[in-house]
């Protein structure tokens with residue numbers, strides 16, 4: 001694997017290896033160890049959208065591994081694909097740096113970067129997917145439930161980039177997911193078909209949040225208004241009003257159910273403050289695990305060691 005663009009294209013062993021390396025490096029760094037496997041290497045980080053977790057955790061991960069991250073705002077380079085074509089940016093950066101990560105609107109921007117770059121390209125979120133988030137989430141689930149096999153995730157809200165990457169992670173790693181959305185906001189059938197072709201019946205959709213959480217180990221939600229959808233904010237808030245993760249919904253789930261959110265959380269909309277702050281919430285463990293997973297990803301793609 002040269003690049004990390006979408007979970008559905010990754011071999012299962014590659015994903016499991018990333019989880020194993022994440023756990024090993026998490027332990028190493030927690031006890032004061034150090035693995036400078038990327039000494040002398042540079043990562044270019046291109047962002048078309050805002051970021052707290054992804055930006056800072058990648059910068060820290062790269063630094064932890066002895067390498068050097070460079071953060072690039074689109075305006076610094078005259079826009080990605082505007083001042084010059086994406087394929088030229090990919091080839092030029094490949095002559096300067098050892099890896100590229102990009103957060104873009106169009107998913108085709110990261111696939112084009114990968115096609116033309118001779119160095120690894122990492123998808124740091126597109127409108128279509130968020131694979132680093134989903135893998136950090138799997139790591140978090142594994143830590144809380146010991147084994148991910150047989151885990152049921154209830155995804156409540158928008159059938160968006162985060163839901164899609166989780167669906168692909170479920171398909172590849174032996175979990176199941178029920179996605180509860182309002183009508184018109186479902187995951188597309190191509191996504192469902194691709195996931196179910198890998199693992200038959202792993203993804204199901206409903207319009208009833210209570211049905212989704214009835215047998216859940218994980219209740220997962222994300223913003224109703226993703227970056228780039230701000231003009232639809234009012235309509236979306238009305239359409240999603242019955243899909244809030246709140247005490248009333250959570251009490252219909254099994255006692256062992258944990259609450260997850262990729263963050264940032266819009267409290268009072270997709271999740272209440274009460275539930276976000278409850279002992280069931282593991283969203284800060286998720287956020288922390290972005291760092292641990294991304295150290296593993298950078299090591300695997302850029303050092304070619306495991």
Ligand code: CP
Nearest residue numbers: 051052053054262263
């Ligand atoms: N969850 C996540 O990707 O957060 P940021 O947008 O802050 O990077």
Ligand code: NVA
Nearest residue numbers: 160162222226227263
């Ligand atoms: N679905 C959200 C995820 C943010 C991390 C978005 O794309 O804005």
